[in-house]
Amino acid sequence: MAIxxxxxxxxIRERRLKALTGYSGSVKxxxxxxxxxxxxxxxxxxFSQTSSCSxxxxxxxxxxxxxxxxxxxxxxxxxxxSLYQNIAHHYGQFHRGWAYSNVNMVSTNMGESxxxxxxxxxxxxxxxxAYRRFSPKAIFVTTSCASGIIGDDVQGIIDELKGEIPIPVxxxxxxxxxxxxxxxxxxxxxHAILGSIVKPPQRKNPxxxxxxxxxxSARVYITELFGRIGLKPVFVVPFATVAExxxxxxxxxxxxxxxxxxxxxxxxxxxxxxxxxxKSSPPHGSVGMDSWLTGLGRAVGKELEIEQLIRxxxxxxxxxxxxxxxxxxxxxxxxxxxxxxSLSYLRVLDELGIKVLYGASxxxxxxxxxxxxxAITTEMALRDEDxxxxxxxxxxxxxxxxxxxxxxxxxxxxxxxxxxxxxxQGIVTVPVMDEYTxxxxxxxxxxxxxxVDALANRRFVTNLSRRVRLPYQDWWFEQNPYHxxxxxEAA
Amino acid sequence: MSDVIEQIRNVCALGxxxxxxxxxxxxxxxHAGPGCGQKLWSALSSGNGFQGSGYAGGxxxxxxxxxENEIVFGGEDKLRETIENSLKVMDxxxxxxxxxxxxxxxxxxxxxxxxxxxxxxxxxxxxxxxxFKGNNYFGHELLWEALIEQLLxxxxxxxxxxxxxxxxxxxxxxxxxxxxxxxxxxxxQIGLTPNLIYGQGQGIASVRRIPSAQFNLLLTPxxxxxxxxHLEERFATPYFQYPALPVGATESSRFxxxxxxxxxxxxxxxxxxxEREEKRYYYYMERAADLFFETRFKPGHFITIAxxxxxxxxxxFLVNDLGLIxxxxxxxxxxxxEHKEKIEAEFNDSVAGIPSPVIFTTxxxxxxxxxxxxxxxxxxxxxxxxxxxxxTRELQGYPLSISLPVSDRLVLNRTYAGYDGGLTLAEDIYxxxxxxxx
Numbered sequence: 001m002a003i004x005x006x007x008x009x010x011x012i013r014e015r016r017l018k019a020l021t022g023y024s025g026s027v028k029x030x031x032x033x034x035x036x037x038x039x040x041x042x043x044x045x046x047f048s049q050t051s052s053c054s055x056x057x058x059x060x061x062x063x064x065x066x067x068x069x070x071x072x073x074x075x076x077x078x079x080x081x082s083l084y085q086n087i088a089h090h091y092g093q094f095h096r097g098w099a100y101s102n103v104n105m106v107s108t109n110m111g112e113s114x115x116x117x118x119x120x121x122x123x124x125x126x127x128x129x130a131y132r133r134f135s136p137k138a139i140f141v142t143t144s145c146a147s148g149i150i151g152d153d154v155q156g157i158i159d160e161l162k163g164e165i166p167i168p169v170x171x172x173x174x175x176x177x178x179x180x181x182x183x184x185x186x187x188x189x190x191h192a193i194l195g196s197i198v199k200p201p202q203r204k205n206p207x208x209x210x211x212x213x214x215x216x217s218a219r220v221y222i223t224e225l226f227g228r229i230g231l232k233p234v235f236v237v238p239f240a241t242v243a244e245x246x247x248x249x250x251x252x253x254x255x256x257x258x259x260x261x262x263x264x265x266x267x268x269x270x271x272x273x274x275x276x277x278x279k280s281s282p283p284h285g286s287v288g289m290d291s292w293l294t295g296l297g298r299a300v301g302k303e304l305e306i307e308q309l310i311r312x313x314x315x316x317x318x319x320x321x322x323x324x325x326x327x328x329x330x331x332x333x334x335x336x337x338x339x340x341x342s343l344s345y346l347r348v349l350d351e352l353g354i355k356v357l358y359g360a361s362x363x364x365x366x367x368x369x370x371x372x373x374x375a376i377t378t379e380m381a382l383r384d385e386d387x388x389x390x391x392x393x394x395x396x397x398x399x400x401x402x403x404x405x406x407x408x409x410x411x412x413x414x415x416x417x418x419x420x421x422x423x424x425q426g427i428v429t430v431p432v433m434d435e436y437t438x439x440x441x442x443x444x445x446x447x448x449x450x451x452v453d454a455l456a457n458r459r460f461v462t463n464l465s466r467r468v469r470l471p472y473q474d475w476w477f478e479q480n481p482y483h484x485x486x487x488x489e490a491a
Numbered sequence: 492m493s494d495v496i497e498q499i500r501n502v503c504a505l506g507x508x509x510x511x512x513x514x515x516x517x518x519x520x521x522h523a524g525p526g527c528g529q530k531l532w533s534a535l536s537s538g539n540g541f542q543g544s545g546y547a548g549g550x551x552x553x554x555x556x557x558x559e560n561e562i563v564f565g566g567e568d569k570l571r572e573t574i575e576n577s578l579k580v581m582d583x584x585x586x587x588x589x590x591x592x593x594x595x596x597x598x599x600x601x602x603x604x605x606x607x608x609x610x611x612x613x614x615x616x617x618x619x620x621x622x623f624k625g626n627n628y629f630g631h632e633l634l635w636e637a638l639i640e641q642l643l644x645x646x647x648x649x650x651x652x653x654x655x656x657x658x659x660x661x662x663x664x665x666x667x668x669x670x671x672x673x674x675x676x677x678x679x680q681i682g683l684t685p686n687l688i689y690g691q692g693q694g695i696a697s698v699r700r701i702p703s704a705q706f707n708l709l710l711t712p713x714x715x716x717x718x719x720x721h722l723e724e725r726f727a728t729p730y731f732q733y734p735a736l737p738v739g740a741t742e743s744s745r746f747x748x749x750x751x752x753x754x755x756x757x758x759x760x761x762x763x764x765x766e767r768e769e770k771r772y773y774y775y776m777e778r779a780a781d782l783f784f785e786t787r788f789k790p791g792h793f794i795t796i797a798x799x800x801x802x803x804x805x806x807x808f809l810v811n812d813l814g815l816i817x818x819x820x821x822x823x824x825x826x827x828x829e830h831k832e833k834i835e836a837e838f839n840d841s842v843a844g845i846p847s848p849v850i851f852t853t854x855x856x857x858x859x860x861x862x863x864x865x866x867x868x869x870x871x872x873x874x875x876x877x878x879x880x881x882x883t884r885e886l887q888g889y890p891l892s893i894s895l896p897v898s899d900r901l902v903l904n905r906t907y908a909g910y911d912g913g914l915t916l917a918e919d920i921y922x923x924x925x926x927x928x929x
Contacts, residue, residue, distance in 0.1 A: 046572050046576055047553070047572070047573065047576035047577065047579075047580060048553070048554060048555070048556050048573070049528075049550055049551055049552060049553055049554055050521060050523075050525065050527065050528025050529060050532075050550060050552045050553075050554035050556065051525045051526070051528075051529065051550070051554070051556055052525060052526050052529045053524055053525045053526020053527075053529075053530075054526070055526060056526050056529065056530060071495075074622075075503045075592065075622035075623045076496055076499055076501065076502060076503050076622070076626060076853075077502040077503025077504075077505060077506060077527065077530060077531055077534075077622040077627075078503075078526075078530065078622070079496075079499045079530075079534075080499070080502050080506075080530030080531050080532075080533050080534035080535075081526075081529070081530045081533050081534070082499060082534075083499070083533060083534050083538030083539070083896040083898055084533045084537070084538050086877070086878070086896070086898070087538060087898050099884075100880070100881055100884070101881055102498060102855075102878055102881050105497065106495045106496060106497045106856075107495065107496045107497075107499060108494075108495055109494050109495060109496045110623050111623055111624075111625075112623055112624055112625075114623065115596055115623050122494065122495075125493045125494065125495055126495045128493075129493050129495045129497075129856070130495075133497065133856050144592070145524045145591070145592045145593050145596075146592040146596065146622065146623050149562060149592070149593065149596045149597065150596065176524035176525055176526040176527070177524045177525075177557055177558050177559060177561070177562055177593050178558070178559060179558065180525055180556060180558055182525070182526065393525070393556070394550055396550050396551050397551070397580055416529075416533070416537065417529065417532065417537065417544060417549040417550040418550060420543070420544055420549075421544075421550075421551070468546075469582075470551075471518065471546050471547035471551055471581055471582055471583065472580055472581065472582055473579070473580060473581070473582045475579060475580075476579070476580045484576060
């Protein structure tokens with residue numbers, strides 16, 4: 001179904017992409033049962049731990065736009081994540097050698113009386129103050145559970161201010177209770193950008209490549225790499241300007257570092273403005289990078305140049321890769337990450353010679369916005385040996401149980417607050433926080449050495465695990481890790 | 492005046508979940524949307540001194556992760572199921588159910604659900620902390636109201652010398668753990684038995700011991716006043732209030748004398764402790780004096796941006812122990828109106844020595860605007876949050892992050908409380924000054 005950027009809010013992933021947060025099976029099972037024409041139903045949990053919500057994801061992207069501002073129409077706690085976003089903002093500024101500034105965000109600070117009389121006045125104040133304080137080129141109004149339940153007419157209030165605030169003021173519907181799939185917040189942010197910021201192309205720019213990512217730590221390398229074949233990457237959304245976002249429609253192609261992140265924006269740019277969206281598996285590791293770059297070559301008609309590029313880059317790391325594989329042979333691992341990373345990092349670990357015992361994904365989209373199964377799922381199902389696989393919105397108690405049972409050498413995780421628990425169990429934990437961690441050929445090798453180092457000294461986790469205990473009863477470790485998942489309903 | 496908040500310095504009432512995790516082996520269960528726990532933990536713990544998940548915090552906190560279904564049809568069943576299974580999975584001594592906006596707006600009867608478990612002997616209490624009701628200081632006081640009403644029991648006897656310590660807000664103040672230990676040590680030195688409630692080695696036993704204390708020590712200008720009054724009402728335990736967090740020798744000695752006088756401790760005992768501590772303190776301060784008087788980078792004027800009690804303590808230390816000049820004091824803990832006048836007076840009394848404007852605000856934009864309007868002839872010292880480093884750099888001042896968010900420092904057992912705390916603060920300030928040019 002084509003994306004409609006004119007409707008007020010994007011449908012949640014559970015409906016749009018048949019996203020799952022409850023599943024236990026294997027990679028091959030998942031791939032087969034979610035292949036075109038098939039789908040599986042979600043299994044609900046009767047016990048869960050606090051996860052994350054869509055407003056966090058929306059604000060992560062929007063707070064990074066350099067000359068925009070975010071007005072969070074909510075009680076002050078909903079900006080709790082702004083501290084982390086500011087850390088990430090400083091981290092990105094550090095990588096670019098820029099002076100530090102704080103994220104442009106305000107809370108409307110909703111209180112008890114607003115839940116009775118509505119929060120319209122506060123929202124008006126918030127928008128006016130954001131405009132006065134930051135002189136932004138655009139303002140994004142993010143909603144909250146409180147503003148959503150009491151039914152504040154965000155669009156109506158924005159419309160009233162049209163004459164007064166001469167810039168785009170855009171609602172971003174990201175009430176936490178709407179979805180269990182926090183990545184829906186990415187879509188909400190992109191929906192707002194697509195509907196009110198992106199302009200129709202004035203002229204096509206055959207050099208420009210949109211790269212959808214988070215903080216862009218690899219931007220120097222990518223700029224150099226693409227420069228060799230006459231392409232110019234523009235990194236979105238964080239650290240882009242509003243003007244750069246306006247021009248996304250003029251690009252020759254769109255790439256994404258993460259399929260979960262890029263699905264909605266990439267597909268919409270393709271459908272609406274004819275910008276080809278590269279739907280390959282993500283550029284994690286060597287195989288992923290092959291498919292990412294090949295996809296790009298095909299999209300921009302530079303197949304031969306890309307082939308040459310791949311050859312050179314790959315050649316450079318072969319010797320080291322062999323050394324790493326020798327060092328990591330026989331090592332076992334479990335992995336837990338968001339779906340844009342989980343399946344492709346299974347392949348990264350394959351490439352490094354690590355034996356993967358289990359993969360967990362924080363959610364899973366049975367299809368992407370372009371209608372097909374994620375390429376990485378199709379590709380990983382072709383692997384000889386199947387890998388047990390589960391889906392849960394970062395349920396640490398399940399992972400703890402799994403790790404207790406499997407006792408791997410390594411646990412790989414992605415998401416703040418997910419890695420430490422494995423370390424407390426005495427398992428060497430390697431977090432994948434930067435989205436460019438195992439990026440391509442060089443990233444794969446760097447990641448490999450990082451793992452070798454992590455295994456070279458296990459004393460911290462050994463000492464820690466002897467002295468701390470997890471907050472779970474023994475009873476729990478005697479159960480199946482997916483004890484609290486309801487039976488699957490017949491589809 | 493606009494009520495918007497830029498650069499948040501506290502969170503919503505549900506932030507009280509971190510006060511629960513500060514009690515050893517206590518487990519919060521939150522009845523809220525899926526993102527509340529993560530956001531509040533990010534702000535209060537992880538992004539604030541990297542205080543960690545602890546035993547059962549962060550993403551280990553049981554949560555109903557309420558979605559549309561619980562909004563439309565009510566979330567009581569989901570809550571019941573979450574509690575039931577929490578009791579099977581989680582290993583804790585005390586369970587505290589805290590609600591978020593979703594449950595409180597739709598009007599779930601949390602109390603009813605929780606009482607059924609309580610009646611079966613489960614150590615469990617509930618508190619309605621929907622984020623719209625107030626900030627985390629407010630939520631923290633609600634939590635104690637609930638614990639006093641729903642958990643504490645009449646004591647068999649009052650234990651002479653036992654003192655409950657009500658002071659900094661755990662996690663909101665990233666230095667809370669070592670600050671409490673330090674206050675505990677000060678009290679022990681004059682012969683009292685501190686009951687610290689939060690932190691390592693305290694736990695549910697410490698909570699249950701609260702009603703048998705001889706008195707409650709309230710070491711803040713206003714936070715917890717409701718709590719100690721409630722305890723007085725319920726258990727007839729009197730309280731003694733000392734508004735400033737004692738930082739450095741002047742305040743620590745003053746604090747010890749005051750609390751000893753209240754508790755009826757022999758003045759000779761107290762003076763002996765003070766003499767010993769001050770001698771040690773000035774052994775180190777004498778060493779530092781060479782640097783203080785010979786550095787070309789001595790900050791003339793300082794600004795504090797912190798909770799009222801902490802700002803007061805810091806300011807008194809900087810004036811009395813380091814000899815600096817206050818320029819402005821920003822108080823960011825959303826002090827209830829009825830306490831403002833008293834706090835302002837504390838900042839301008841004879842102990843504070845040098846009067847300075849006191850600005851009550853939780854909004855970083857207001858703080859920035861006021862600071863931009865000030866004139867500095869020398870580089871100012873600004874003790875505030877990581878947010879405030881941006882404006883401090885613009886002024887070529889010296890920034891030290893001491894209040895939420897402290898995201899540029901790892902905080903473990905550091906504290907600025909007590910005699911040693913003053914020395915530590917002097918070290919930290921001058922390390923920043925010396926680092927700024929080499």
